Amino acid sequence: MENSSKITLTELLHRFDIDSEKILKVATVYPFRISAYYAGLIKAPFDPIWRQSVPSPEELYDTVQLADPLDEVRLSPVPGLIHRYPDRAVLLVSNYCATYCRFCMRKRQVGCPMGKTDLSAALDYIASTPELHDIILSGGDPLMLDDEQLHNILSALRKIPHLDIIRIGSRMPVTDPSRITLKLCKMLAEHHPIYLNTHFNHPMELTTEAEKVCCMLSDHGITLGNQTVLLKGVNDNSKTLHQLFAGLLRFRVRPYYLHQMDLVRGTAHFRTPLEKGRELIGGLRGKISGMAIPHFVVDLPGGKGKVPILPDTLHRGGNDWLIKTYSGELVKYKDPA
Numbered sequence: 001m002e003n004s005s006k007i008t009l010t011e012l013l014h015r016f017d018i019d020s021e022k023i024l025k026v027a028t029v030y031p032f033r034i035s036a037y038y039a040g041l042i043k044a045p046f047d048p049i050w051r052q053s054v055p056s057p058e059e060l061y062d063t064v065q066l067a068d069p070l071d072e073v074r075l076s077p078v079p080g081l082i083h084r085y086p087d088r089a090v091l092l093v094s095n096y097c098a099t100y101c102r103f104c105m106r107k108r109q110v111g112c113p114m115g116k117t118d119l120s121a122a123l124d125y126i127a128s129t130p131e132l133h134d135i136i137l138s139g140g141d142p143l144m145l146d147d148e149q150l151h152n153i154l155s156a157l158r159k160i161p162h163l164d165i166i167r168i169g170s171r172m173p174v175t176d177p178s179r180i181t182l183k184l185c186k187m188l189a190e191h192h193p194i195y196l197n198t199h200f201n202h203p204m205e206l207t208t209e210a211e212k213v214c215c216m217l218s219d220h221g222i223t224l225g226n227q228t229v230l231l232k233g234v235n236d237n238s239k240t241l242h243q244l245f246a247g248l249l250r251f252r253v254r255p256y257y258l259h260q261m262d263l264v265r266g267t268a269h270f271r272t273p274l275e276k277g278r279e280l281i282g283g284l285r286g287k288i289s290g291m292a293i294p295h296f297v298v299d300l301p302g303g304k305g306k307v308p309i310l311p312d313t314l315h316r317g318g319n320d321w322l323i324k325t326y327s328g329e330l331v332k333y334k335d336p337a
C-alpha cells in the first residue's frame, strides 16, 4: 500500500530512547514493519503493543521449533492454497502486512516476496473441487492488495458456482484502519456473502478509529469475527481478555477463536501452557455475555486441524452426570430414560 505510512525500527527505537543492536539484528532475520498508526498506540517500551510488534532477541533463541509445524506446505495441492478440511481452503494472496506481528504463525514467509504463486492454478483447483464451499483469503494480509486486485480475485471466485462463502482474514482494522475505506466496503459488498475475521489481541487496540471502520464494514453487511492469539505478557490474564472481548462486542465484532500459540520457530517466548487458555476461557463463563466468549482452539501439528479445548465440566456420578457450573458447584443431572 503506497498510501499507508510506516516508520522504521531505528526511528521507533529512537522515539523511546532505546539503543539496541540486538533488536536491529533480529530484524535482519525476521522482517520488521510497523504502520505509523500502530506505532502511535505504543505508550511505553515493552507494553502490549510493543511486544506484539517490536523484535525481541528471544526470537533468535528459539531454534528447536519448526518453521511450518502445521505442514501447510505439504497440504498445498498448488502453491498458495492450503486444503486441509474437506469443504474449505485457505488461499494465500499476499505475503505483506501493515505491521508484522512477532508471533505470526506464518513467520517463515511474511515480509518475503511471494514465491512463484500462480493464482490461476489455485482458482482452477477450487473450480474443479466441488466439495469446496468456503474460501478463506489470507496471507500475509489480503488487504495489502489494492481494491482492484482484490476485486479481480473476488470476481473470479464468485464465478465458481459451488462456492458459498468467502472469508477474509485481515488485521487491517487493528494495525491500519485507514485502509478500510468506504470504497473498499462498497466493493466487498458486491461479493456477498463476505465474512471478515480480524485480529484484536489487546484492549489498547480498541480505538475510536478501529471502532469506526468495524462499524462501517458491518454497515455494508460484512459479518465480523475476531481471532485472538493468547500471548504471554500481552493478554494472558482474565481482566485483559474480559475487556477485550466485551469491547469487541461493542464494535459489533464477535469473538470467534482464542488461539493457543502455534509451535512456530521464533515465537516460543509468547507461549503459555495449554492449561492456561482453558482456565481463562472457563473463568469467563457466567461473568460475561456468552456472545463474547470465543472457542479456545489449538491447531495441531502436522496439519491435523483445530481442536477446541473445553472446560472440564462433565463428570460421571454413578448413573447420573455431575456437571460443574460456572461458579464451581457440581450439579446432578439425569438423562431421561
Ligand SMILES: *Cc1c(COP(=O)(O)O)cnc(C)c1O
Binding pocket: 082, 083, 084, 085, 088, 089, 090, 136, 306
Ligand atoms: C483455520 C483453518 C481453516 C478454517 O477453519 P475454521 O475452523 O472453519 O475457521 C481452514 N483451513 C485451514 C488450513 C486452516 O488453518
Ligand code: SF4
Binding pocket: 096, 097, 099, 100, 101, 103, 104, 105, 106, 110, 139, 140, 141, 171
Ligand atoms: S497480520 Fe497476520 S499474517 Fe500478518 S504478521 Fe500479523 S499475524 Fe502474521
